[in-house]
Amino acid sequence: MPKLTLLSDAGALSAVELNESPGYTRPEGPLQSRVAYAAAHVVPKTWADNTPGQPAEVDWDATLDFRRAVYSWGLGVADAMDTAQRNMGLDAAATRDLIARSAEVAREEGGSVVVGVNTDHVEAERISLQEVIDAYKEQLHFTEEQGAGPVLMASRHLARVAESADDYRRVYREVLQSATVPVVLHWLGTAFDPVLEGYFGSPAWREASAVLLEIIGENVDKVAGVKMSLLDAASEVSVRERLPEGVRMFTGDDFNYVGLIGGQDVPDATQPERNPESPRQHSDALLGAFAAITPVASAAIQALDAGDPARYLEILGPTEELSRQVFAAPTFYYKTGVAFLSWLNGHQPAFQMVGGLHSARSLPHLSRIVELANSSLALERPELAAIRWHGMLRHNGIDVPGVIA
Numbered sequence: 001m002p003k004l005t006l007l008s009d010a011g012a013l014s015a016v017e018l019n020e021s022p023g024y025t026r027p028e029g030p031l032q033s034r035v036a037y038a039a040a041h042v043v044p045k046t047w048a049d050n051t052p053g054q055p056a057e058v059d060w061d062a063t064l065d066f067r068r069a070v071y072s073w074g075l076g077v078a079d080a081m082d083t084a085q086r087n088m089g090l091d092a093a094a095t096r097d098l099i100a101r102s103a104e105v106a107r108e109e110g111g112s113v114v115v116g117v118n119t120d121h122v123e124a125e126r127i128s129l130q131e132v133i134d135a136y137k138e139q140l141h142f143t144e145e146q147g148a149g150p151v152l153m154a155s156r157h158l159a160r161v162a163e164s165a166d167d168y169r170r171v172y173r174e175v176l177q178s179a180t181v182p183v184v185l186h187w188l189g190t191a192f193d194p195v196l197e198g199y200f201g202s203p204a205w206r207e208a209s210a211v212l213l214e215i216i217g218e219n220v221d222k223v224a225g226v227k228m229s230l231l232d233a234a235s236e237v238s239v240r241e242r243l244p245e246g247v248r249m250f251t252g253d254d255f256n257y258v259g260l261i262g263g264q265d266v267p268d269a270t271q272p273e274r275n276p277e278s279p280r281q282h283s284d285a286l287l288g289a290f291a292a293i294t295p296v297a298s299a300a301i302q303a304l305d306a307g308d309p310a311r312y313l314e315i316l317g318p319t320e321e322l323s324r325q326v327f328a329a330p331t332f333y334y335k336t337g338v339a340f341l342s343w344l345n346g347h348q349p350a351f352q353m354v355g356g357l358h359s360a361r362s363l364p365h366l367s368r369i370v371e372l373a374n375s376s377l378a379l380e381r382p383e384l385a386a387i388r389w390h391g392m393l394r395h396n397g398i399d400v401p402g403v404i405a
Helices: 060-072 092-109 129-146 156-161 165-178 205-218 233-240 257-265 294-305 309-316 319-326 331-344 354-359 363-375 382-395
Strands: 003-007 013-017 036-039 076-079 113-117 149-152 183-188 223-229 248-251 284-287
Touching: 003 363, 003 382, 013 363, 036 294, 060 076, 060 092, 076 092, 092 113, 092 129, 113 129, 113 183, 129 149, 129 156, 129 165, 149 165, 156 165, 165 205, 183 205, 205 223, 205 233, 223 233, 233 248, 233 257, 248 257, 248 284, 257 284, 257 294, 257 309, 257 319, 294 309, 319 331, 319 363, 331 354, 331 363, 331 382, 363 382
Parallel strands: 036 076, 036 284, 076 113, 113 149, 149 183, 183 223, 223 248
Antiparallel strands: 003 013
């Protein structure tokens, strides 16, 4: 295999061996031991005005083909969520179109799709609690009409107007009562969106989680699960152990997912202390990271399906360092790394993003992603990835030794 050229923070070049593709095998059907969703991004048209503030012009062929690829690996798709650049380039009209198209592809492929429900189609920054409720209901009912599973995302409008935990209780109670299918609640941390400070009524996760659990407990028949995205494994385990029967914990922790998903089945994985008497000893997954490493995630869960936790840890363990690089601070730019890996792996024709977010990370940051993707065997087509990465370096005025321009 050829060499892979890397770029340091100081601008120095180095080279490592380019690893071969691991040749993971697609499963014959959906994964069994865990429910896993990959939170997919959107691919823009390469010739469009993908600059900040412009409406999204989506390359639907590439965007939907990626979702088909996710289904082929046995995972579900989580769509129109933060990974899809909502609030950072994906406008309300494009979001609705994405939900409808993604739901149609799920039906065609026999896959499972959940989509984000928010209040972000309302342009005003500050609205009343009743207007928050009405905005949530509007998106919820549209999602239900498309046949997709709703994920009730954290609302910036609610975070701005709520004065107490009771305001959160009221909004979620009224919205959940109007749901015709069970929903997943999403607790998104401030690393992803600083506006959400104090969500569920407190900046302290223990107090906020008590409110979240009260909301779930009062509406058990309306809640299928909760997605935790606080990047704090201890908080996730604490909430997971107190969930009512039938309510799943979907980890959104892109820093600690190996141990959280593995749970009691993978005792050697690094994970926080848990109550061995709890009926819930592992988390399911709804992760942006899994959109970047779909074949690896599938192979790891297939190993759990086969009763081989050591193989699970061997496959998935090395990817956590890659994910931590993709989700490094400022974490809300993690989508850039997901799209970058999508391009390297041949899932989109160019490294571009709606809203111009492909420029949100430096070349050395992307180089580290390349290095870790190579070492964790997350490059699906290594030679193509090397060609594209080396071409990107040359385009930026960096000579790659041994590569003819």
